[in-house]
Amino acid sequence: MAFAQTAKSKSVSKPRKATVINTFRRDYQLWIMILPAIICVIIFNYIPMYGIQLAFREYDFTAGLTGGEWAGLKYFEQFVNSHLFWDLIRNTLLISVTTILVGFPAPIALALLINQIRWKRGKRILQTTVYLPHFISIVVLVGLLNVMLSPNTGVLGLLLAKLGVEGNLLASVNAFIPIYVLSDVWQHVGWNSIIYLAALASVDPQLYDAAKIDGANKWQIIRNVEIPAIIPTIIILLILNMGTVISTGFEKIFLMQNSLNLPISEVIETYVYKTGIVSNQFSYAAAIGLFNTLINFMMLLIVNTIAKKVSRISLW
Amino acid sequence: MPSISINKIKDRKPSDIIFDAFVIFICISMFFIVAYPIYFIVIASISDPTLVSTGDVLFTPQGFSLFGYEQIFQDSRVWIGYRNTLFYAIFGTAINLLFTLPAAYVLSRQEFRARRFLMFFFIFTMFFNGGLIPTYMLMRDLSLIDTPWVFIFNPLTVNVFNLIITRTFFENNIPHEMFEAATMDGCSHFKFFSTIVLPLSKAVTAVIGLYYLVWHWNDFFTGLIYIRNYDLQPLQIVLRDILLSNQVFAEGAGSGGTGGGYAQRYADQVKYGVIIVSSLPVLILYPFIQKYFEKGVLIGSVKG
Numbered sequence: 001m002a003f004a005q006t007a008k009s010k011s012v013s014k015p016r017k018a019t020v021i022n023t024f025r026r027d028y029q030l031w032i033m034i035l036p037a038i039i040c041v042i043i044f045n046y047i048p049m050y051g052i053q054l055a056f057r058e059y060d061f062t063a064g065l066t067g068g069e070w071a072g073l074k075y076f077e078q079f080v081n082s083h084l085f086w087d088l089i090r091n092t093l094l095i096s097v098t099t100i101l102v103g104f105p106a107p108i109a110l111a112l113l114i115n116q117i118r119w120k121r122g123k124r125i126l127q128t129t130v131y132l133p134h135f136i137s138i139v140v141l142v143g144l145l146n147v148m149l150s151p152n153t154g155v156l157g158l159l160l161a162k163l164g165v166e167g168n169l170l171a172s173v174n175a176f177i178p179i180y181v182l183s184d185v186w187q188h189v190g191w192n193s194i195i196y197l198a199a200l201a202s203v204d205p206q207l208y209d210a211a212k213i214d215g216a217n218k219w220q221i222i223r224n225v226e227i228p229a230i231i232p233t234i235i236i237l238l239i240l241n242m243g244t245v246i247s248t249g250f251e252k253i254f255l256m257q258n259s260l261n262l263p264i265s266e267v268i269e270t271y272v273y274k275t276g277i278v279s280n281q282f283s284y285a286a287a288i289g290l291f292n293t294l295i296n297f298m299m300l301l302i303v304n305t306i307a308k309k310v311s312r313i314s315l316w
Numbered sequence: 317m318p319s320i321s322i323n324k325i326k327d328r329k330p331s332d333i334i335f336d337a338f339v340i341f342i343c344i345s346m347f348f349i350v351a352y353p354i355y356f357i358v359i360a361s362i363s364d365p366t367l368v369s370t371g372d373v374l375f376t377p378q379g380f381s382l383f384g385y386e387q388i389f390q391d392s393r394v395w396i397g398y399r400n401t402l403f404y405a406i407f408g409t410a411i412n413l414l415f416t417l418p419a420a421y422v423l424s425r426q427e428f429r430a431r432r433f434l435m436f437f438f439i440f441t442m443f444f445n446g447g448l449i450p451t452y453m454l455m456r457d458l459s460l461i462d463t464p465w466v467f468i469f470n471p472l473t474v475n476v477f478n479l480i481i482t483r484t485f486f487e488n489n490i491p492h493e494m495f496e497a498a499t500m501d502g503c504s505h506f507k508f509f510s511t512i513v514l515p516l517s518k519a520v521t522a523v524i525g526l527y528y529l530v531w532h533w534n535d536f537f538t539g540l541i542y543i544r545n546y547d548l549q550p551l552q553i554v555l556r557d558i559l560l561s562n563q564v565f566a567e568g569a570g571s572g573g574t575g576g577g578y579a580q581r582y583a584d585q586v587k588y589g590v591i592i593v594s595s596l597p598v599l600i601l602y603p604f605i606q607k608y609f610e611k612g613v614l615i616g617s618v619k620g
Contacts, residue, residue, distance in 0.1 A: 113346075135530055137595070
């Protein structure tokens with residue numbers, strides 16, 4: 001019966017209106033099942049998007065989400081003219097670009113490396129170990145950094161002191177980005193390599209054989225067989241990462257902040273938190289937050305356009 | 317025959333020997349770089365704090381002390397946080413699954429007309445969102461601030477990534493013929509989903525259930541933004557206070573700084589201990605559920 005129905009709906013020959021009613025009659029149970037998720041996403045994801053207009057309005061306690069009187073671009077001007085503007089933009093871009101530059105290739109390299117291991121048991125142990133830090137919470141990770149890097153008592157701090165790196169790295173402006181990025185790699189490199197390992201596992205074995213017959217050594221096989229095979233995966237993941245890199249760092253940056261590294265560690269998101277949630281300047285904070293969305297979107301567009309040109313892979 | 321000759325060719329390459337040595341070296345270093353900090357925390361939490369602070373504890377525990385754990389067990393903040401997080405994680409995950417699984421089933425039905433549009437409707441939220449302040453204002457308008465509900469109903473209640481994983485699993489594992497056969501016998505979508513699809517999908521339910529569970533367990537953001545009442549704070553906020561704000565001892569004394577090395581030493585041991593205590597559920601479960609986590613990534617990657 002259902003088979004006949006689907007067949008009928010595929011060959012659209014009936015008047016449109018009747019078909020719409022028919023499909024709805026057929027699908028109403030499906031609509032009921034998906035409705036909770038739709039409502040939830042509308043309320044918690046789409047209404048806040050509608051609430052972005054608060055950035056263009058005066059905040060009014062009684063008016064709620066959408067704010068009161070129109071204020072035009074007043075808050076944007078206020079932010080652009082504030083002495084923090086360029087620092088915040090620079091820090092935000094610097095941290096996210098470095099995270100991508102270092103953090104994105106690392107799992108690819110690790111996957112290629114793990115893929116070389118022939119000893120099954122050793123491979124398993126290494127994989128299990130490198131995936132583990134992914135599940136540590138951000139608070140614990142930053143706590144770990146703090147106790148390990150402490151200059152007087154931490155094990156890494158003592159080691160670095162012996163190597164001639166003096167002073168408290170956690171309070172240093174120069175060390176903030178390296179610590180942030182490297183600990184990020186430490187935590188996620190293993191986990192992010194899984195997807196590349198899966199892509200590597202599906203490489204056609206004949207390609208390996210052909211390469212060996214041609215006398216390729218292992219390095220040449222990696223360069224000419226394996227990397228080309230995972231390029232599509234790499235590009236898709238790069239695009240996906242671009243869209244989220246700025247917004248994912250907030251918690252960690254916020255937790256790593258202290259008054260001494262603030263010149264480099266204050267980014268748009270943390271500043272939004274401080275002006276909005278802490279100081280209750282909601283309209284101003286919403287306007288600042290919009291810059292974040294803007295930068296995010298721009299990075300996504302740039303990478304997507306490049307990917308489209310180079311490889312014809314695109315999000316849309 | 318051909319495979320034998322290929323192996324012979326391979327074995328002759330001297331450059332490959334150097335290459336293999338390089339791979340082994342990097343892999344072993346990688347293993348230690350990741351494993352050592354975790355191992356160090358474990359041994360430091362049970363060693364004599366003085367020896368830890370002078371850098372004498374490196375590979376084995378030195379001098380036995382459970383001072384840190386004693387402090388933690390007496391600290392009511394930790395237990396309140398633990399209780400709260402346990403509650404949020406269990407109820408939150410239940411709601412997450414209740415919303416995600418049926419929606420994923422619907423999106424996996426090829427004959428469902430609105431499928432493509434709804435897929436876009438969900439995926440769009442991955443790349444674009446209202447931002448912190450509008451979301452905060454919404455929560456305030458809904459009077460969810462300072463209530464436990466905000467941990468359960470928030471923008472991540474339906475996690476789009478998990479939705480896609482589940483949908484892909486249903487698409488690849490529930491044969492279309494099965495639904496046709498079931499409808500022949502007068503089976504509705506509700507019944508088909510609950511009696512046939514769910515029992516066949518234990519693996520994917522476990523995967524996304526665990527993803528949601530770990531997310532709730534590690535969620536620091538919600539507590540930071542939406543909760544003022546300390547009795548409602550999750551474990552991660554308590555952890556922040558102990559690990560980073562240096563409010564190590566429940567009484568507020570001995571915050572390290574001016575107290576000098578002595579207090580700092582003991583404070584550090586409490587920190588090592590609390591890292592272990594808070595990560596324990598995840599660390600204990602990890603070896604058993606690791607393969608499920610991995611499976612999730614693999615299912616998700618098939619989608620293409």
